[in-house]
Amino acid sequence: MAADEPALKATLRDFGRKAVAERHDRLEAMIADTDFLVGDRLTLADTTLIGVARWAEFHQAVDGAAYPKLAALRRRIEAEAAVRYAMAVEDGKKPAGSGACLGHVPLAEVIERFAAPA
Structure with missing residues (x-):
């Protein structure tokens, strides 16, 4: 937040952490006895989960140890x-990979090429 409002920031952080914890509680309860979220193969749901889980970790929104099935x-x-x-590409590395990826386009380039004019 640009404005220096400590009480508002604290309230929003508290609200956010509670919301993230509530969703983690639900997800922990929903995880079945399968290798991945919806079965025995990696799906888009799993890769989306990783992105969200990493943001929750980055923001220290929840204690990952409290969710053993999710961990x-x-x-x-x-x-x-x-x-x-x-994840290696996100970290700026150039992994060899399997050859399925034909290239990486930085987000700034995508925005520059395809963003609607302001």
Whole structure:
């Protein structure tokens, strides 16, 4: 927030952490006895989960140890070659990969090429 309003910031952070914890509680309860979220194969749901879980960690919104099924699921997802490849690209590395990825286009370039004129 640009404005220096400590009380408002604290209230919003508290609200956000409670909302994230509530969703983690629900997800923890919903995780079945499968390798991934919806079965035994990696899906878009799993890769989306990794992005969200990493943001929750980055913002220190929840204690990951409080969600053992989610933590185990996350380890399985992050062990997948495609996920390791994507995370390496995000970190600015140039992993060899399997050859399926034909190239990486930086977000700034995508915006410059395809954004609607202001």
